[in-house]
Amino acid sequence: MTSIWRKVRRRVLTPGMSETRLDTRGFHEKTPEARRLLETAGEMFLTGYAYAAEAKTVQDAEERLEELPVRFRGFGYEGAGMAFAMRDGLPFGGRLTAQFLASRGDEHVYMVYVGIGWAMARLPRMRWSKASAAATDPLLRWLVLDGYGFHQAYFHTRRYVEDQYVEPDFPWPGGVAGDRAGRVIDQGIGRAMWFVAGTDPDLCATMIEKFAPERQSDLYSGAGLAATYAGGVEPDELSVLWERAGTHRSYVAQAAAFAAEARVRAGLLVPHTEMAAQFFCGMSARDAADVTTRLRPNPVLDGAVPAFEVWRDRIADEFAGLGRG
Incomplete structure (x- = not known):
């Protein structure tokens, strides 16, 4: 070729750079x-x-x-x-x-x-x-759904964020746990909401709290991951997101640990991720990343509850037991 x-x-496949501008997106x-x-x-x-x-x-x-x-x-x-x-x-x-x-x-x-x-x-x-x-990867493949959810909330914000659209009978990845896909899609939507809110934790929390109560844990988890990986806040603003998360705090800590693991594994650990991990997880980013690897299911078996969901629950429970819930 x-x-x-x-x-x-x-040129044909790549979206224009203007698509990333906040004013273009209306964020x-x-x-x-x-x-x-x-x-x-x-x-x-x-x-x-x-x-x-x-x-x-x-x-x-x-x-x-x-x-x-x-x-x-x-x-x-x-x-x-x-x-x-x-x-x-x-x-x-x-x-x-x-x-x-x-x-x-x-x-x-x-x-x-x-x-x-x-x-x-x-x-x-x-x-x-x-x-x-x-x-x-039978465990990490669920992150594909996170990416799908982020895309939909980022580019179709009115439908997925303002109108709180729910994907009906999502067909991927299928199998016995296929009906749990919506939870991971919501994690991606929550991550996108950090961008939609322009990293304003109060605005992000206000948007999340308009959703049905059963969706808020995953949405807060996504927002916590974005706050830890992308950043854009000072410690006092992390405190705002933490306080607003309330009963969902252990999933904010879980997501912060995921973000820490993503950066540590890639050799891309930066000060804002360290700061957020210390705040949300009560430990260093490397220690938080270690929690995710230590609690990873082995073997990975999807039953009525997907192994990915079991993994997240284990991590959230660990942090709740450490007073981060």
Whole structure:
């Protein structure tokens, strides 16, 4: 394939950078600093997407991804995960996502799986099996649904956030635990709501509390993950989100530990994640990450309750027992 065709493919497949602007999306602007943070995260996502959309090989994209700033590199890998899954899911697609996960993408597996969910939100359902074929980890594959939920709330905010739309009978991943997909989609919606609120914890909590009570735990979990991974707040603002979370605090701590693990595994630990982990989990980011690995189900067996949900409950219970609930 010629370099000209690769550039055309990048141009056709890659959304415009204006799609990451808060004013384009109609999201709240808390401060100019918060706006720059969120828009930069979006720009790095699309930069990673463009690298993968244009790349001749997975290695070509990885070399460019490694040049992105540490704080935002994970978003670049997430975008690349989406692009490779899009390319796999299109007619005549290959196994690029699997190659990515077998290489440097493995360190960013959480973000790559989330990126696969973005791709599924853009592809016809008949192409989902090809787009998601690389999501073979029986536990982490549920993160695909988190990515799907984030995409829908980010790009269809009125429907998914304001109107609180619920996906009926979601078909993926299917199986005996398939009816639990909505919980993980809600975690992605909650993560997107941190962006919709412009990192304003009061506004984010107010939006969450308009949802049905049974959905709020997962929504707060998503918001807590975004507050820990993306940041955009000072300690006093973390306190606001924590207080507003109330009985859902243990799931905020659980999500903060997930965010810590994603950054620690990728070698991208930064001060704001350390600060948030100390606040939400009552321990260092590395110790919080260790909680997630220690409590990981082994073997992974999906019964009436998916192993992923069991995992999250174990972590939340651990933090509740430590007074973080």
